[in-house]
Amino acid sequence: MSYYGEGVERMTTTQKVQAMENLGLNGPLYKQYINWLSNAVQGEFGISYKYKQNVTTVIGDVYKNTIVLGGLGYVLTFLFALLLGIFCTLHEDKLIDRIICKVGVVTTCIPSFWVSLVLILIFGINLGMLPSSGAYAMGQANNLVSRLEHLILPLVVLIISHLWYYTYMIRNKLVEEIRRDYVLLCKVKGLNKKEIVCKHCLRNIMPSYISIMAISVPHILGGTYVVEKVFSYPGLGTLSFESAKYHDYNMLLVLCLLTGTVVVFINMMAQIINDKIDPRMKHDRSENDWNDNTATLK
Amino acid sequence: MERQYGDFEIVGENYLSYEIKVPKRKTFREWIKEKPYISISVLLIIIVGCVFPGIITKSAPAYMDLSNTNVAPNSTFYFGTDSLGRDIFTMIWYGGRISLFIGVFATVISTTIAVIYGSISGVASELIDDMMMRFTEIILSIPSILIIIFVQAMIGQANPVSIAIVIGITSWMNISKIIRSEVRQIRNSEYILAAKCSGASFFYILKQHLLPNFISAIMFMVVTNVGSAIGIEATLSFLGIGLPLEIISWGSMLSLAEKALLSNYWWIILIPGIFLVSTLVCITNIGDYVRRNNNKEFSNL
Helix, strand or coil, X not given: CCCCXXXXXXXXXXXXXXXXXXXXXXXXXXXXXXXXHXXXXXXXCCEECCCCEEHHHHHHHHHHHHHHHHHHHHHHHHHHHHHHHHHHHHCCCCHHHHHHHHHHHHHHHCCHHHHHHHHHHHHHHHCCCCCCXXXXXXXXXXXXXXXXXXXXXXXXXXXXHHHHHHXXXXXXXXXXXXXXXXXXXXHHHCCCHHHHHHHHHHHHHHHHHHHHHHHHHHXXXXXXHHHHHHCXXXXXXXXXXXXXXXXXXXXXXXXXXXXXXXXXXXXXXXXXXXXXXXXXXXXXXXXXXXXXXXXXXX | CCCCCCCXXXXXXXXXCCCCCCCCCCCHHHHHHCCCHHHHHHHHXXXXXXHCHHHHCCCCCCCCCCCCCCCCCCCCCCCCECCCCCEHHHHHHHHHXXXXXXXXXXXXXXXXXXXXXXXXXXXXXXXXXXXXXXXHHHHHHCCHHHHHHHHHHHHCCCCHXXXXXXXXXXXXXXXXXXXXXXXXXXXXXXXXXXXXXXXXXXXXXXXXXXXXXXXXXXXXXXXXXXXHHHHHHHHHHHHCCCCCCCCCCXXXXXXXXXXXXXXXXXXXXXXXXXXXXXXXXXXXXXXXXXXXXXXXXXXXX
């Protein structure tokens, strides 16, 4: 249906049967799936019904955009989360910390698509400062400034909607850490607050920080998908929404496969890095860690 | 009175003599001060308004007044009208009914699945437990929005029930993980053994012994799940793969936003959004309160 678009209504029955035959849509569902699977193993992912091209070529055109947006958002989110977490710990229970906490809780509640709408309304329409859709202005695909301009709003939304989640975790860990005995020793030695937190406490929370980073990949990736759609930024997210809308199952299957693979791969990498940083982690695996995180989430 | 010990003395850390504090009777003001009263009252207003929209507004939500499209807020249309000429003030209350319904229903589904799955995993043997937990981890590692899109695409045209089911079956993993670790801790206790010996079935043990033990641990996640389900529904409807335009909910009201953006009709975007966000913030606040309450030590009385 999505292959022929509007034309479906004009087709005769025989044409329809013929079309079904061509696209391999006859036969029961499980047979189609096995068919797809056996092709996929051989690197044949079939064609996208909507774009009438190989799925791999369609994805090949846009995946870089998602990597740029998601990657930048990921790095910046964790950078800011770390800085804000340290800042909150240094000013624990002071007015500024409490204000940040309250605002942070509110930002996690706001759905990211609404933040993007409001930001587009303010900056895109009313002030006219920033472009609000696409990845670059017409015919300026290689213009770096234009690309950056288009990245600002999606990035801001991505960061706003995920920042507090991680800042809160880091703040909790740090606040726990500065109650330890060695911090007192450092204080006696005459180190100032900043030095203690940055040099000693941070090193101790690093393993859990990294495992949080690994767990958060699907979270931020999911966020990227929504943001991409709102800003109609050509990337995997927009693609997956489009293919869901037009019942482009081949595309959707491949996108799920791709995302899953990336996530599993990154999780494995995080495990390896963790083992390197802190050999203690090898014994009590991520089980405890994960429970900790879910308790501190929200 | 001081205790006199005869020939023996009780030693060790198990013997602690401390005063039992008799909780003072709280005045109403003190009692209310520890509750998130602002959130509760705002949420209550929204809930009552959405359940009985007839009290607040007299006009029908789906009535399209084509002579009054895109009217800015004024005294007849308190919140203005959308591009189909529908009164936003009326739609907010009627739409909220569906949004809240989806939130609650999706949570009921996800919690039921989580309770059953988590307890089976908790009482099962090591191998099966391992397999079940790996399975949840695999699902958790895929972005949930992608799973939801996938399932939604399979189902096709959405209605409130189907969308709630989709959200429900994709958001039970976190709760079931908590339940599983709680059940693991209590599964070897004597009373469970006793119940098993007297021939209790799995569901009986679940209902009588397991559920009361972990209910407080998952309560706050259940509350926050209601919020996130409402948020997901709004996101889906906004993106055009959730509820269609005719079924009014906060999400489908916002799906008109993209057209409204270009012509700068701010009320179509801001007003449903503000309702949505304030509901979510209230629910999160209450969830947070529930969690803090659970962390308190229970009295031994």
